Amino acid sequence: MGEFEMNEDHIREQFPILREKVGNWPLVYLDNAATSQKPVSVLDTYRSYYTAINANVHRGIHTLSQEATEEMEKARGKVQRFVNAKQAHEIVFTKGTTEGINLLAYAFSSQVKKGDEIVISYLEHHSNIVPWQLLCERTGAVLKIIPIDENGILQLDFLDKYLGEKTRIVSVNHVSNALGVINPIREVIRKAREKSPAYVVVDGAQSVPHFDIDVQALDCDFFVFSGHKMYAPMGTGVVYGKEQALRGLSPFHGGGEMISTCSFEKTTYADLPFKFEAGTPNVGGNIALGAAIDFMEKIGKKNIQKHEKSLLIYAEKKLLEIENLVIYAEKAPRVGVVSFNIENAGISSDVGMILDKMGIAVRTGHHCTQPIMRFFGIAGTVRASFALYNTKEEVDILVEGLKKARKMLS
């Protein structure tokens, strides 16, 4: 506790990339909702896996294979504690949120039939839309969309209307990647439980990096996230599923690792979680995900949250001093993200390009959420998103950059 607040420099020192220059400018990295940077402890863990342990897991009886298996299962245990899952075998390793949601949407195929309903929201990332559309195409199920109001807040009275005996799945994100809006996920889950037999899937890609997650307290059936947005390597991710919910699903990929016995007449599947982990997993990445969890826990989620909240408040105040700047979902509860445009100053990518010339990395465009952009009647936004290593000085640099961009573009 407190270690972090006391020493911002010490935190930044642990991220070598933050010392990089873009042209002649020091890098100001404000694109953390797309991917976060990685601390030395994660980089070292990844490297030492490949320099000292590398072997395939669960197959060999030789020493390295056993070590690799042991280390990866240790990482699974860390993920279990990190999200407070009841059991380690409720943690399935994937390569990210997209694969996780596709896994679920595919594995649900045998349980969903024509006329069944799947509820998502307007605020979803494309990867929490398209897999469900594909499931609907395969099965004849129908997709229902919870609308948002002009503040980017879910209109839950529509959820009340949609929920019923036919609702098979409700899949909503915890935090919107485009706007940073924190959705009332507990309420969504409670309503789904009360009014339908649906399974509830939470896309937690943008909440896991920012606050404590307790899947048992949330009482969701599935919780999906990526490692690379929480200081771990790309190609890592997790599907948490309640044991009973996971047991009810068909396999996603078939192949090695996921079978118990295989013959041409009949194949039986491995037990959880391996039934959903066909093929060689990203062993080094998963072990490094464990190191990212250690890193975050050492700093403390509460400290991370407090720091990022103060950055967001500071950024909003400073940004609104810029003439004609509009923040989307300004009135909604948000975390980590500020999404905005400067009216009459070109499109978002023009602004992004000028900022890039000053070493400032932000995301521009539709952020894989075209329905939200359509709702606001815009093509895209400029999105600045924060991580635990960002500083108020960096916000100041962003604001100065935006003032220049506004002059150049209007």
Ligand SMILES: *Cc1c(COP(=O)(O)O)cnc(C)c1O
């Ligand atoms: C990033 C993101 C995804 C997709 O995650 P990948 O790591 O690209 O698979 C899905 N949902 C949300 C809310 C995201 O922010």
